[in-house]
Amino acid sequence: MRADRLVATLLLMQSRGRVTAAELAGELEVSVATARRDLEALSAAGVPVYPQPGRGGGWSLVGGARTDLSGLTATEARALFLLVGPAASASPAVKSALRKLVRALPGTFRAEAEAAAAAVMVDPVRWGERDQERPEVVELLQTAVVRRLKIRLTYDGRARERTRRLVDPWGLVDKDDVWYLVAGTEKGQRTFRIDRIAEAVMTDLPFERPGGFELPQAWGRIVDEVERRRSLVSATVLVGAVHLRVLRDQFGRHCEAGETLDDGRVRVRLAAPTALDIARHLAGWGTLVEVVAPDGVRAELARIGAELTGRYGEEPGMTTVGKPAPGMTTPTCTDRC
Structure with missing residues (x-):
């Protein structure tokens, strides 16, 4: 990632006034030859950097020139690294660039920038x-x-x-x-x-x-x-493959799909803190999900069904639990299924 090296080079030169190719190589974790080529590339591109040969020499920005990026205030630097920090774990290249930018910041900002990058x-x-x-x-x-x-x-x-x-x-x-x-x-x-x-x-x-x-x-x-704690009880269920994604949305990582049976249903392992937690999640599925085991989850479902029957069994339009009255249609699956 040459672009991030060039930005870091400019920031280092501004914060330190003068750097040698060897110092730059050490800071940016590249060879001395690569650091020298980067400095020469900046100069060739019109960036006001120039070398001073001899003992105590190095590379400097003409007239102490400043880049817009390096004019960060302490608040802006902290905000930048709060934004970049969470993404740093996603890519080694981003992490490398972040380290280089931290080194290039003025010393008074560096500690807060490092803390901000690790805060979130x-x-x-x-x-x-x-x-x-x-x-x-x-x-x-x-x-x-x-x-x-x-x-x-x-x-x-x-x-x-x-x-x-x-x-x-x-x-x-x-x-x-x-x-x-x-x-x-x-x-x-x-x-x-x-x-x-x-x-x-x-x-x-x-x-x-x-x-x-x-x-x-x-x-x-x-x-x-x-x-x-969230997976103390597990259950084995059978569900149609078309409904598996919805079940995964409901149980998250505690939904593990297994083999697909001849009838098109998938054997799935579900987990939750208690048998009641699993039953509560599955009660609304009706006969779309069949609980194979354990008996504790099946018993909780039966109890919930009995409670619902006791309260709503006499509702108009229903003949038996789960079966629509004559003239009523069976609800279809939504597009989530």
């Missing part, structure tokens, strides 16, 4: 939640992560009990449009759903992240634990 990651694998708008508090939390300042949270837990805590914001994760805060507390590392944060106030109290903490690795451990 994006995990695209869904857990089944619907799309949500980015909460307004994310920007404040990002600032706190980068500046290493403690946050006072007012938080609604799973049971909607409201608590107030002082936490160290270590990093943010966007998982399928649901945001999470990974933070240090007096009881150790905790994960907070940002849509449950009722209020967040950034303090002027500094904190230090634990040595060796890496957000991607920490999030990976969190995901593993959540997935373990």
